[in-house]
Amino acid sequence: MPEPHPPRRPRRETVTYASAHGDPAHGVVPGPARRPLAHAPARSEIDEQTTLGHTYVRSLMRSQLRAALTALAALALLVGSLPLLLALPAPEALVWIALGAGVYPVVWAIAHWYVRRAERNERDFTGLVER
Amino acid sequence: MNQTYAVAAVTAVVLATVLIGALGLRISRTTSDFYVASRTVRPGLNAAAISGEYLSAASFLGIAGLVLVQGPAMLWYPVGYTAGYLVLLVLVAAPLRRSGAYTLSDFAEARLESRRARRLASLFVVGIGWLYLLPQLQGAGLTLEILTGAPDWVGGLLVALVVTGTVAAGGMRSITFVQAFQYWLKLTALLVPALFLLAAWYGDGAPRARFDAPAVLREHTVVRVADTVRIGLDAPLTVTVTGRVDAVPYEHRTVTLAPGTHHVLAGTELAFAPGSVLPERAASGTDPLGWSQPLAGGHDGHQLYATYGLILATFLGTMGLPHVAVRFYTSPHGRAARRTTLVVLGLVGAFYLLPPLYGALGRIYAPELALTGSADAAVLVLPERILGGLAGDVLGALLAGGAFAAFLSTASGLTMSVAGVLTQDVLPSRGVRHFRLATLLATAVPLGVGVVASKVPVADAVGLAFAVSASSFCPLLVLGIWWRRLTPPGAMAGLLLGGGSALAAVMATRAGLAPEGWAHTLMAWPAVWSVPLGFLTMVLVSLATPGRIPPGTPALLARLHLPEEFTGSVPSQEVRR
Numbered sequence: 001m002p003e004p005h006p007p008r009r010p011r012r013e014t015v016t017y018a019s020a021h022g023d024p025a026h027g028v029v030p031g032p033a034r035r036p037l038a039h040a041p042a043r044s045e046i047d048e049q050t051t052l053g054h055t056y057v058r059s060l061m062r063s064q065l066r067a068a069l070t071a072l073a074a075l076a077l078l079v080g081s082l083p084l085l086l087a088l089p090a091p092e093a094l095v096w097i098a099l100g101a102g103v104y105p106v107v108w109a110i111a112h113w114y115v116r117r118a119e120r121n122e123r124d125f126t127g128l129v130e131r
Numbered sequence: 132m133n134q135t136y137a138v139a140a141v142t143a144v145v146l147a148t149v150l151i152g153a154l155g156l157r158i159s160r161t162t163s164d165f166y167v168a169s170r171t172v173r174p175g176l177n178a179a180a181i182s183g184e185y186l187s188a189a190s191f192l193g194i195a196g197l198v199l200v201q202g203p204a205m206l207w208y209p210v211g212y213t214a215g216y217l218v219l220l221v222l223v224a225a226p227l228r229r230s231g232a233y234t235l236s237d238f239a240e241a242r243l244e245s246r247r248a249r250r251l252a253s254l255f256v257v258g259i260g261w262l263y264l265l266p267q268l269q270g271a272g273l274t275l276e277i278l279t280g281a282p283d284w285v286g287g288l289l290v291a292l293v294v295t296g297t298v299a300a301g302g303m304r305s306i307t308f309v310q311a312f313q314y315w316l317k318l319t320a321l322l323v324p325a326l327f328l329l330a331a332w333y334g335d336g337a338p339r340a341r342f343d344a345p346a347v348l349r350e351h352t353v354v355r356v357a358d359t360v361r362i363g364l365d366a367p368l369t370v371t372v373t374g375r376v377d378a379v380p381y382e383h384r385t386v387t388l389a390p391g392t393h394h395v396l397a398g399t400e401l402a403f404a405p406g407s408v409l410p411e412r413a414a415s416g417t418d419p420l421g422w423s424q425p426l427a428g429g430h431d432g433h434q435l436y437a438t439y440g441l442i443l444a445t446f447l448g449t450m451g452l453p454h455v456a457v458r459f460y461t462s463p464h465g466r467a468a469r470r471t472t473l474v475v476l477g478l479v480g481a482f483y484l485l486p487p488l489y490g491a492l493g494r495i496y497a498p499e500l501a502l503t504g505s506a507d508a509a510v511l512v513l514p515e516r517i518l519g520g521l522a523g524d525v526l527g528a529l530l531a532g533g534a535f536a537a538f539l540s541t542a543s544g545l546t547m548s549v550a551g552v553l554t555q556d557v558l559p560s561r562g563v564r565h566f567r568l569a570t571l572l573a574t575a576v577p578l579g580v581g582v583v584a585s586k587v588p589v590a591d592a593v594g595l596a597f598a599v600s601a602s603s604f605c606p607l608l609v610l611g612i613w614w615r616r617l618t619p620p621g622a623m624a625g626l627l628l629g630g631g632s633a634l635a636a637v638m639a640t641r642a643g644l645a646p647e648g649w650a651h652t653l654m655a656w657p658a659v660w661s662v663p664l665g666f667l668t669m670v671l672v673s674l675a676t677p678g679r680i681p682p683g684t685p686a687l688l689a690r691l692h693l694p695e696e697f698t699g700s701v702p703s704q705e706v707r708r
Contacts, residue, residue, distance in 0.1 A: 057689045064692060065613055068221040075217060075446075079210070083438040092203065092342065099206035100487045104480035107217050111476050114221050115469050122466070122694045129697075 056129060063121045071114040078106050136524045137278040140532035144316070145293055148539050151309045174467055178474035180307045181458045183314030185212070185475075186482055187263075187541035188270030189593035191317060191534050194483075196506035198490025199498070202342035205490070207438055208594070209483035211445025215597075216479065219450040220472040225465035226612045226691035229698070233460050234552050235453060235604055242611045244681040245619035251626055253556040255603050256453045258634070259596050260549035263452065264542060264577040266592035270507065271538040272581070277508045278531050284582050290535070291574040294542045298550065299567040307461065313540040314478060320533025321485040324514050324526040328492055331517050340491040346409045346498030351402070354499045359397045362410040362502070364390045370407070374399025401502075409498050433652045440656025441594065447662055448597030451604025454544035457551070464695045489513060510534070542574070549573040595637050602661035603630025606669050612691055614670075618680050621673030629665020633657040 082103075086095055190212065197205040232238035239245075239252035268287035275286030297309065332338070341347075345365075356374075368388045372381040375396035376388070393410075395401070403409070449455060462468040493500065493509035496516050500506045511534065514526035553569035603626045610617045610625075636657040639645055645654040653660070673680075681687075690698050 054685055054689075057685075057692060061613070061688070061692050071221045072218065075214060079214060080442065083207075083435055083442070087435055095203045095206070096487070096491075099203060099210055101484055103210050104213060104483065107214050108473075108476050108480060111217050111220055111473050114217075115473050118225070118469060119466060126694060126696070 056125075060121065060125045063125075064118060067114060067117040067121060070117075071110050074110050074113075075107070078110075079103055134279050136528035137531045140528035141275070141278070141535050144532045144535045144539070145289070147312065148293060148297060148309055148536075151312055174462070174471040174474055176307065176311050177458070177461055177467075178471045178478060179311035179314045180461075181310075181455070181471065181475045182478040182482070183310035183312070183317065183536075183540045184454055184458065184544035185479060185541070186314065186317055186537060187593065188267050188534070188537050190482070190486065191321070191537035192270055192274070192507045192510050193266075193593065194486040195489035195493060195510045196500070196508070198487055199493035199509045200501040200506045202494075203487075204434070204438070206487055207441050208445070209486060211442055211597075212449070213476065213480050213483055214442075214446050215449025216472060216476050218446050219455070220469060220476070223450045223608050223612060224459060224468045224472045227456065227608070228459045228462050228468035229465045229691050229693075229695065230687075231460075231690075233457065234548060234555070235451065235456050235607075236552055236556060238456075238611065239607065239622070242681070242684075242687060243617070243619040243622055244683055245623075248619045248623050250556060251623050252604075252607070253552045255599070255626060255630055256552045257549055257557075259451070259600050259604075260453045260545045260552075260573070261577045261580070262596040262599065263454075263593060264545050264549070264574070265581050267538050267542045267545070268574075268578055268581045269592075271535065273505065273507055274511060274531060274534050274538075277505070277511055286538075287578055287581050290538045290542055291578045293539060294546050295570050295574050297539075298543050298546050299570040309543065310540045313536040314482075316536045317533045317540075318478075318482055318485075320529050320536070321482070321489075321510075324530055325485050325488050327522065327526055328513060328517050329488070332492060332495075335517075338495050340494040342494065345411055346494060346501070348403050348405065348407050348409055348499065349496070350405050352407075352499050353400055353402045354502055356395050356397060356399050356401065356503055358504050360395050360412050360502065360504070362393050362395060362412060364388060364393065364410050366390055366408070368407065368410060369404070371402035372399065373402075403499075409502060412502060433649070436652055436659065437656045440598075440659045443662055444594060444598040444601045444656075444658035446601075447605040447658070448599075448601035450608055451600035452596070453548035453552070454541070456604075457544070457548045466694070486510070492517065546570055546573045595641075598637060598656075598658045598661070599630050599634050601658050602633035602665045605662065606665040610666070610669050610673075612688075614673075615684055615688060616673055616677065616680060617669065617684075618673040618676045620676045620679055621669045621671075624672040625665045625669030628668045629661050632664060633661035636661070 082098060086098065190209065194205065194209050197208065227238065230238055230241055232241055234253075235256050236249050236253040240249035243249075268290055269283075271286035271290040272283035273286070275281050275289065276283045367390060369385060370388065371383060371385045373383050374381065376386070376399065377394050378396075459468050459471075462471055489510045492513055493506075497509055497512055500509050500512070511527060511530055514530065515523040517523070518526065547570075550566060550569040550573040553572055554566045558565050558569055606625050606629060607622055611622070636654040640651065640655045645651040
């Protein structure tokens, strides 16, 4: 993987989780050699950016994008449609209840679903690659 | 209002901020600590810090003020501020964290491998940051003016000084502590008085707020009109006037104004008898009532369009706010970034249950604020108005402290990110000392502009920053993260056309250049057309320049989307725990 920031600008180099935890290789982006790839051929395909490796990455991106679009569709359907519904002659109390309180649990529930779904996608991907 | 309590509360908040900031100064030893809190901030603390930073003057004061003046249609503001985090979560949160970008400019450069794209992004970060800082400082000025009668620039100066000091001294680590503290302070400061106010309202026979008809004053009320207004009357109105109405001078004279439009000069005092119907402000070409006015105006196409304009701006604009993006850098990994955002949604949503209550109570007990043009002060004056006495003073002081926490936290987050970009891309050399210089610059500009610029309701002014962000950084982030064929020319054209046109449209509306009717509505609420314009420009120009796709794109996209255990940023046992 190419170093994303030129080394002459140490200020923006990638501070890794490992280095932030006092890893001796402070500030160095770990290269492929550091990874435990002995037993996982699919994993080395990804590391070495082969066509097969890109196919794996694309499949993960597709499943994550599907989860994101599902969440956005739910948001559009449940919240985005409210201006149209509330434009109909509705009692003012309904506007207060819907916008003042009702929307927040709905938004949180969509977010909760998405987080679980995205983490499951990542777990499935890990299982597929490391099998 | 009793000044002593309020001044004591504001002083306590300022001191606590400085003290916690000083604590951070002792902790942050390395450069990495200084900028990114070494990325060790846990989701709970980080989520409170993100929420504390996000809940600005617009949330603490502005929403209640808008609801008081224009009714429940204004509840779309807090809904949009919250739902923006959901959109951010599903499209951007984890990949943005995994990109390793500290600012949006870093993201632009890493993704597009282009220094020019980076500089353009920096321009937008600084611009949006200043647009957002301006109302924070003006809100602080208004608050201190209401509390102590100090000139309106004093509050802004105070906030600017404290923020510059804390940010320059402690960097990100101290801000994380300060802002987590300020979230809980803000929530308490709104929640406790709200309980007392609701109890008093219930004891008062639970009068209903009416938004479909002009408000009726419950008691003898004297209104001092701060800025010249035009009022519209449906029926004759008897008031006691000291000052000038329709260019006729009066000195404590009781007059009956005929139905129609009247011109009330700044500084005029109007005394209303109990039971009077409060006149409503009338808009004119040179005196627009504010950006959000069409939202509440009749049930026609304008209102629906304006509502969707607000929804698009806030839902899609949150991800591009400079102080929001920076915060994701402090999560240890992508999964933590997602979980943090989930906690943020809970914290922010809980907070937003409260401001509408103040708006509704304000409509009942202090409707005349709509006429004086200081509706943003509704939250601050309600305890004195409803409870009075010692309880009113103490709760009013608590609210004043909370309001200052709001100005300080949002302003420090914005200052931090604007200063970060100024240090990297504007000032000649890098390092912590230059960062401190940049901090000064980041607050001085909006402070200076705030003195000369005209006042607009804070929630409206913040909405402007959202619209520009939604039309510029939203397309850049979404296409940058999910689309392989994005090119530097495409991204730059989209930033310029989408963000630039949104900015130009709203600025022109503000300056009174927009013609009446649909043109005005379209320009005041640009997101409906400027967001698609930004996306379309990025896609079309990118497709037209296929040779310019950055060579590192596949590798970078893999890093954005793969769990850290594959890219080596995190020890794998951390992730699979």
